[in-house]
Amino acid sequence: MRKALLAGLWAAGLSMAVTAAHAETIRIANHGQAGIDAMKSTVAEIEKKYGVTVEVVEYPAPDKDYVTKLLTELAAGNGPDIFSVPSASYVADMVAAGYLAPIGKELKAWDGYNQLYDVAKELAVSPDGETYVLPSMLGINQIYFRRDVMDKAGISTEQPKTWADLIDRAKEIRAKTGQYGLLFPAGVAWGGGAFEEGFQHLLVGSKTPQLATADGKLNLTGEGIKDVFGVYKELIDNDLMPIQPLLGPEPWVIPKYEMFPAGKLVATTCGSWCYIFDWGRESKNPIPNVEKVVGTWTIPGQTSGQYVLAGLAAPWAVNSKAANVELAKKALLEIGSVPTEVSYAALIGNIPARKDAAADPDFQKLTELVPIHAAAENGVYLKQAAGFSAVSEGVARATEALLRKETDAAGAQKILVDYVKEVLGDDAVQ
Amino acid sequence: MPWIQLSYERRVAWQLRLILLPSVLLLLAFVIYPAVYSIYLSLTNEALTGAAALKPRFVGTRNYARLFSDAKFWNSLLVTLIFVIGSAVIGQFVLGLVSAVLLRRPLRWKPIFNSIILLPNAVPEVVAGFMWISMLAGGERATLSRIVAFFGIPAADWLQTFPLTMIIIVNTWRGIATAMILLTAGLSAISEEIYEAARMDGATPRQMFTRITLPLIAPTIFLYMLVSTVSTIAIFGFVYALTRGGPGGATELISIYIYNQSFTAFQLGYGSAVAVVALAFSLLIGVVYVRALKVEV
Numbered sequence: 001m002r003k004a005l006l007a008g009l010w011a012a013g014l015s016m017a018v019t020a021a022h023a024e025t026i027r028i029a030n031h032g033q034a035g036i037d038a039m040k041s042t043v044a045e046i047e048k049k050y051g052v053t054v055e056v057v058e059y060p061a062p063d064k065d066y067v068t069k070l071l072t073e074l075a076a077g078n079g080p081d082i083f084s085v086p087s088a089s090y091v092a093d094m095v096a097a098g099y100l101a102p103i104g105k106e107l108k109a110w111d112g113y114n115q116l117y118d119v120a121k122e123l124a125v126s127p128d129g130e131t132y133v134l135p136s137m138l139g140i141n142q143i144y145f146r147r148d149v150m151d152k153a154g155i156s157t158e159q160p161k162t163w164a165d166l167i168d169r170a171k172e173i174r175a176k177t178g179q180y181g182l183l184f185p186a187g188v189a190w191g192g193g194a195f196e197e198g199f200q201h202l203l204v205g206s207k208t209p210q211l212a213t214a215d216g217k218l219n220l221t222g223e224g225i226k227d228v229f230g231v232y233k234e235l236i237d238n239d240l241m242p243i244q245p246l247l248g249p250e251p252w253v254i255p256k257y258e259m260f261p262a263g264k265l266v267a268t269t270c271g272s273w274c275y276i277f278d279w280g281r282e283s284k285n286p287i288p289n290v291e292k293v294v295g296t297w298t299i300p301g302q303t304s305g306q307y308v309l310a311g312l313a314a315p316w317a318v319n320s321k322a323a324n325v326e327l328a329k330k331a332l333l334e335i336g337s338v339p340t341e342v343s344y345a346a347l348i349g350n351i352p353a354r355k356d357a358a359a360d361p362d363f364q365k366l367t368e369l370v371p372i373h374a375a376a377e378n379g380v381y382l383k384q385a386a387g388f389s390a391v392s393e394g395v396a397r398a399t400e401a402l403l404r405k406e407t408d409a410a411g412a413q414k415i416l417v418d419y420v421k422e423v424l425g426d427d428a429v430q
Numbered sequence: 431m432p433w434i435q436l437s438y439e440r441r442v443a444w445q446l447r448l449i450l451l452p453s454v455l456l457l458l459a460f461v462i463y464p465a466v467y468s469i470y471l472s473l474t475n476e477a478l479t480g481a482a483a484l485k486p487r488f489v490g491t492r493n494y495a496r497l498f499s500d501a502k503f504w505n506s507l508l509v510t511l512i513f514v515i516g517s518a519v520i521g522q523f524v525l526g527l528v529s530a531v532l533l534r535r536p537l538r539w540k541p542i543f544n545s546i547i548l549l550p551n552a553v554p555e556v557v558a559g560f561m562w563i564s565m566l567a568g569g570e571r572a573t574l575s576r577i578v579a580f581f582g583i584p585a586a587d588w589l590q591t592f593p594l595t596m597i598i599i600v601n602t603w604r605g606i607a608t609a610m611i612l613l614t615a616g617l618s619a620i621s622e623e624i625y626e627a628a629r630m631d632g633a634t635p636r637q638m639f640t641r642i643t644l645p646l647i648a649p650t651i652f653l654y655m656l657v658s659t660v661s662t663i664a665i666f667g668f669v670y671a672l673t674r675g676g677p678g679g680a681t682e683l684i685s686i687y688i689y690n691q692s693f694t695a696f697q698l699g700y701g702s703a704v705a706v707v708a709l710a711f712s713l714l715i716g717v718v719y720v721r722a723l724k725v726e727v
Contacts, residue, residue, distance in 0.1 A: 068693040071478040090479065097483035189676050191694075244590050247677030254568075389479055393695050404678045422496060423697060424480070 025053045025323075026331050029070060029080035031314060032061050034282065038343040039335070046331045054331070062250070063087060064191040074099040074319065081322035082332055085133065087192035088312040089388040092127055096386045100132040101318040106329045107131055112336050112354060119379045120353035123312045127216055127385050133315035136336045137350040140372050140379060141201060141309040143182075144274055145267035146260070147295040153177045160300045163202070163231055170240040173266045180259065181240040183268040186232060186399035189251045194399050195392035201269050201309050202228040204380050205301030212385035217430040220391070220417045227302060230409040232402045241265075243403050261285045269299075271313070275368040276349025291368050310379020313350040345369055351376050387424045394419035465709065471702035478696035486699070493703035503704060505679055506687035507711075510663060513598060513683060518662040519655065521602030526609020526654075531643075533610070534617055548607045555604070559671025562600050563589070566672075589673055593680040597669050601662065609654060616650025617643070656719040660712050684708045 026046070030036045036056055043054045059066045063086040071094075073079040079099070085091055094100050107113055107124075120135035143166075150157050153176040160166040170181030184198035203209060208222025235241045242265060245254035256278055259265035270278065279287040279294060287293055298306040316335050322328040334340070341352035342363045351373050357363050358373055397419055398412035407415065421429050436444070472493055476486040497503050529547055533540060550558065565573040568587025575585035588596050620643065628638050644651075666685040669675075675682035675690060682690070688708065692701025 064694055068478075071696060072693070075478050075483060093479040096481045097477075097479045099479075099483075187676075187678075189674055244587065244677070248587075248590060249672070249674040249676060386480060389696065400678060423477075423695065 024051070025055055026082060026328060027055045027057060027080040028331075029057050029059045029083035031059055031063075031066050031084055031086055033058065034277070034347045035084070035314075035344070038347045039340065041343065042334055042337065042340040045337070046334050049334070050327060050330060052327065052331070059083075062191065063193075071099075074321075077321055079319045079321070081319050081324075081328040082316060082335075083319065084314040084316050086314050087196055087392070088123065088133075088315060088384070089192055089195060089392045091133055091312075091315065091317075092384045092386045093389045094317070095126045095128065095130075095132050099317075099320060101320040101322065101325050101329065102130045102132055103134065103318060103329055103332065104131040106333065107134065110333050110336070112333070112338075115354040115356045117353055117355060117377050119310050119377060119381065120312070123310065123381055123384075124315065127212070127383075133312065133317045134332055134336050135312050135315055135353045136341055137313040137315075137344050137348075138353050138376050138379070139271040139273070139311045139313035140351050140376055141197065141269060141271045141299075141311065143201075143267055143297040143299060144260075144270045144294050145297065146263055146293065148293045149173075149177060149179070149263045149266050157295055159297050159306070162300050162304065163205075163227075163302050166297075166300055167231065167234055167238075167240070170235065170267065171238060174238070174240055177263075177266065179263060180242050180255075180265045181267060182235060183241045183255050183265055184232060184235065185246075185252070185269065186396075187246045187251055187403050188393075188396045188400045189249055190246065190396065192392050192396075193252065194396040196311060197269055197271070198232075199228060199395045199399070200311075200382055201299045201307070202231055202302075204309060204382065205299060205305055205307045207302060210383055211388075211391060212383040213430050216385055218385060218387050218391060218420060218424075218428060219430045220394075220413070220420060221430070224302070225416070226409050226413045229398060229402065229412040232399055232412070233409050236402055236405065246403055247400075257283075257285050261287050267297075271349070272351050272369055272372045273313075273349030275372075276346070276366075278349075280349065280368060282347060282349070308375060308379050310376060310381050312353075313348075342366075387420065387428050390420045390423040391416070393423075468702045468705050468709075471699055472706045474699045476698040476702075478693070478698060480696070482699075483696075489699065493700045494707075496700065497703050497707065502679060502682070503687065506682045506684045509594065509680070509682055510684045512594060513601070513665075513681075514659055514662045516594075516598035517601035518605065518658040521598060522605035522609045522658060523651070523654065525602060525606045527613050529606060529610040530613040530617055531639075534614070547610055550604045551607045555667040556671045558600070558604060559668035562596075562668075562672055566596055590677055593673055593677060597672060597681050600668065600672065601665065604668070605658065605662075609658065612650060612654045612657075613647065616647035619650075620646050652719060656716060659715055659719075663708065663712055663715075684711075 028039070028043070030039060036058055039056060043056060046052065046054050057080060059069055066086050067090060070079065070083055085094065116135060117138070120138055124131050124133050124135040126132055145157065147157050150173065153173070155169070155172050155176055160169050166182065173179060173181035184201070185193040186198055187194060203224055206224025206227055208219070208224035211218050211220065213219050236243060242255050242259060245251055248254070255265050255268065256270070260268055261279055275290060275294070276282050280290045298308050300306060316332055318325060318328045318332050336354070338352070338354060338357050338360050341354055341357050342360050344350055345352055345363060345366055349369065351369060352363065358370070364370060394416040398415040401407040401415055402412050417429065473488060473490060474486045475482045475489045477483045533543060537543065553561070566588040568585070568590065569575065570579070570585045572585070574588055579585065624642055625638055628642055633641070664685055665683065666689065669681060669683055670686055670689070673681040675686040684704070688701050688705045691704055692698050
């Protein structure tokens with residue numbers, strides 16, 4: 001009897017010790033091997049500085065699967081303590097769901113705060129005025145084109161001034177080279193990319209450049225939206241962008257990783273990561289001399305203006321139900337250090353959100369990214385609002401209908417409006 | 431002792447209940463409870479993100495009303511119907527029956543043929559999916575394109591050009607073994623003496639097949655149809671790995687539609703409503719098989 005009692009007490013003691021040990025473990029969800037490699041020195045720094053064990057868990061790619069796993073775990077209350085959000089359009093909805101811990105106070109007290117670009121600070125603020133994500137990296141989006149292919153065909157590589165100019169250039173490419181002239185990511189399978197890497201680019205330069213209204217609703221009936229879908233329609237109807245690959249399961253693979261390096265697609269929207277991850281030093285199918293061969297255009301406005309689209313690249317957040325929220329917040333800020341940001345830039349190609357990263361010798365070696373980093377301050381963006389993840393899916397569905405030639409621009413806008421209303425209710429949409 | 435006072439029959443009855451108890455508990459925990467919970471979810475606006483994730487509301491039958499006017503839902507039902515008929519009812523059954531009949535005969539390499547037919551079942555479905563992606567990929571170097579090139583047919587991106595046909599072929603490949611095993615069991619129950627008597631009466635092989643074999647294995651065929659139809663409706667993994675429901679919804683089976691609504695659009699309530707309707711369809715098919723065809727399950 002006494003032996004059994006002792007054994008019971010020992011087991012209970014062991015269980016408590018294990019629980020205590022778990023409380024000092026921070027679980028970080030990361031996205032892909034490149035991200036894990038970029039975080040290695042930061043993980044060691046967090047463990048050393050706070051005397052904790054950091055468990056880095058690789059979550060699945062692509063983005064959609066990552067988000068699905070993450071949201072399911074967060075909803076079940078067993079999510080990781082710290083995680084990256086692959087697309088900033090999910091942030092407002094994750095805030096509304098109560099998944100993210102506020103970090104505004106800690107962020108402002110952090111010594112790196114003043115080094116952040118203003119655009120990064122603004123992008124990190126949620127519709128409720130509080131900050132829930134660390135804006136450590138920026139995605140700077142432009143149009144990338146094959147300078148060598150265009151030069152050879154005698155096509156001007158000058159910056160297009162308007163949407164019409166851009167479409168004319170795509171038509172000229174098609175006519176003179178026989179290759180696809182311009183790609184805007186579209187369709188359901190591309191996930192958030194249809195919205196973030198395509199639709200947004202044009203919308204910011206349209207007649208109605210914002211979706212969020214002052215009262216936090218979504219205005220999806222603007223003329224600009226229909227005009228943006230009109231650009232897709234024109235590209236599709238004139239066979240200027242590849243359609244079949246976009247309807248497949250991994251739509252970015254063929255156009256981005258095969259057609260563009262082979263010169264079969266001559267221009268596409270992309271972020272700074274394309275210079276490193278898609279076609280540069282970290283690519284499996286690199287374009288030799290990528291800096292010179294591939295040029296960039298800012299995104300022209302509908303009738304005037306030039307736009308460089310800035311977005312938070314996989315911002316980091318703390319689980320509101322983390323085992324130790326305060327400790328997780330401290331660990332989170334370590335991810336915003338210059339060495340970590342430079343490491344991410346080198347391996348993935350996003351742009352550090354800190355201005356002082358420019359002085360880092362390792363960052364200066366990334367000659368493709370240095371000028372983009374300097375231009376980050378001028379980035380424009382869409383104001384976030386709750387419901388953006390539904391808008392993102394609605395844009396994907398609308399552009400898919402355009403890809404399948406089932407509708408026109410007005411029909412695509414109706415698909416978007418109907419979908420968002422179905423998901424969020426009529427009240428959420430102005 | 432009350433146990434000893436029980437009659438033999440009652441003791442056996444209690445023993446049977448005890449033996450069944452673990453199965454009943456598992457069924458309750460992993461089948462009945464999730465099904466009932468799905469029905470409850472289908473009456474709410476529960477979501478994985480947004481305000482509805484924090485405070486879900488009861489919305490009555492709104493999800494069902496939306497579902498009946500949802501063209502994508504009807505498309506997924508149609509795709510599922512074609513997929514089930516093409517792969518389970520026709521492909522797997524016909525090839526399974528042919529395999530079972532042929533392998534009943536004394537053949538020299540019979541164990542090897544058996545193994546070849548069974549092999550697809552040994553491959554995990556996602557692995558099978560990726561294997562078939564490489565076989566059906568676009569470009570001249572893909573396996574199928576190289577095979578058809580022998581016959582002068584140009585290379586194609588098979589999963590893009592003939593998506594539904596391709597997933598029907600792949601599912602047929604995966605399911606032949608199950609059909610063959612079940613139908614072999616049915617065939618082995620037919621006494622050889624019946625065929626002997628038929629031969630003595632001058633019956634041709636075709637007459638023996640249509641008038642003896644088929645009628646006698648009919649219960650097995652219907653049982654197979656029931657199992658394969660219901661399990662094919664629920665197929666998800668390898669089709670998702672192959673096409674993710676694309677291109678443009680051409681292979682969006684009802685299972686993939688449920689997944690997309692619940693875990694891509696994050697609408698658990700609406701996804702549950704679709705799942706409940708799919709469950710009702712499966713039950714209906716089961717009842718048709720069991721009652722109308724008088725199958726003993």
